[in-house]
Amino acid sequence: MTGGLGVPLASTVGAGLLPLLLGAAAGTFALLAVREFVGGSAALGGWIRITVEPIQRARLEGYLPSSVERRNITILSGATAVIAGYLIGGPGVALPLACLAPLIAGGIVRRGRRRYRQAVEKAVPDTARAIADSLSAGHSPRGALAATALALDGPAGEEFGQLRHELELGRPTDEAVAALAARFQSERIDAFATVLVSQRLAGGDLAALLRRFAEGAAERDLVAEDARSATAQARFTGYLVVAMPGGAAAFAEILKPGLFISVLGSPAAMVVVGISILMQAGGFVAISKLARIDGS
Numbered sequence: 497m498t499g500g501l502g503v504p505l506a507s508t509v510g511a512g513l514l515p516l517l518l519g520a521a522a523g524t525f526a527l528l529a530v531r532e533f534v535g536g537s538a539a540l541g542g543w544i545r546i547t548v549e550p551i552q553r554a555r556l557e558g559y560l561p562s563s564v565e566r567r568n569i570t571i572l573s574g575a576t577a578v579i580a581g582y583l584i585g586g587p588g589v590a591l592p593l594a595c596l597a598p599l600i601a602g603g604i605v606r607r608g609r610r611r612y613r614q615a616v617e618k619a620v621p622d623t624a625r626a627i628a629d630s631l632s633a634g635h636s637p638r639g640a641l642a643a644t645a646l647a648l649d650g651p652a653g654e655e656f657g658q659l660r661h662e663l664e665l666g667r668p669t670d671e672a673v674a675a676l677a678a679r680f681q682s683e684r685i686d687a688f689a690t691v692l693v694s695q696r697l698a699g700g701d702l703a704a705l706l707r708r709f710a711e712g713a714a715e716r717d718l719v720a721e722d723a724r725s726a727t728a729q730a731r732f733t734g735y736l737v738v739a740m741p742g743g744a745a746a747f748a749e750i751l752k753p754g755l756f757i758s759v760l761g762s763p764a765a766m767v768v769v770g771i772s773i774l775m776q777a778g779g780f781v782a783i784s785k786l787a788r789i790d791g792s
Contacts (some may be wrong), residue, residue: 547572551601555608557654558616569605573597612651617684618717619652624688624710631703637695638669655679669693684713734783738776 547568553559561569577597581590623644630640645653645660655676662672670693677689691709695702749755759765 543568544572551605551608554605555612556651558609558612558651560609561605566602569601570598573601613680613682615651616655616680617682619648619650620684620688621710621714621717623648623652623656624691624706624713627692628703628706628710631706637692637702638663641669641673641692731783734786735780738780738783741772741776 547565550559550561550565551569554561574594574597577593578590581593626644626647627637627640630643631637635643641656642660642663645656648656659672659676662675663669667675673689673692677686680686688709691702691705694700694705745756759769
């Protein structure tokens with residue numbers, strides 16, 4: 497099988513692939529060298545650790561970075577993208593990566609906070625059952641909350657541990673529970689908080705109410721999980737269709753090295769490429785929203 501002008505297709509692909517592989521290898525070694533330099537520089541290494549820490553805390557604690565921390569994350573992600581993109585593919589790769597890197601970093605923070613929130617919400621049924629068991633054992637609602645918080649781990653342990661500390665400092669139970677609901681702005685956490693404070697307002701068997709709430713929440717999680725499983729193939733197909741133009745463009749670059757640079761030199765082509773990228777991004781967002789299951 498031959499390519500243009502009778503040149504074997506395998507040779508054409510190999511000639512286009514070799515520069516990319518060499519560029520990737522050079523970029524990898526350069527990044528390793530930068531890593532060693534950073535490791536040897538205490539001030540720079542400390543700044544990078546401080547900058548990366550809010551990203552880790554967003555996943556582990558649901559932490560929202562401050563404006564200064566977001567600025568540092570943008571600087572670090574942009575600089576890393578410029579260096580890596582320039583070493584791998586030159587300015588044509590560095591510029592788009594520099595524009596995308598802060599958006600990707602922000603997306604990682606939002607994804608970490610969303611996963612933290614989902615983990616706490618998913619633990620609500622087990623937490624409600626544990627509080628009900630403590631109430632049945634003779635604890636007061638305040639004591640049951642504090643005892644249950646000690647038994648939790650992960651994001652739920654982090655969040656209810658903060659609730660326990662507030663109770664130990666003397667904050668009224670209603671205010672501590674309301675603060676928990678205010679931090680999340682979640683329908684499930686709001687319902688959980690309403691259940692916890694309802695006994696003080698209307699009386700009744702709080703333990704039985706918590707068990708019924710836990711059963712309902714667990715059943716809702718099961719239905720949502722079944723829906724995600726049933727739509728997994730459709731979601732994968734949608735994402736695959738959105739990703740196909742990017743894959744085709746990468747394959748074209750392999751077959752004809754320098755294609756991206758030639759596109760950058762044509763204003764009309766840049767307009768077409770920009771419109772296509774916006775349409776692909778819009779398609780990805782639309783598919784994500786259409787495929788989202790309530791609570792996911």
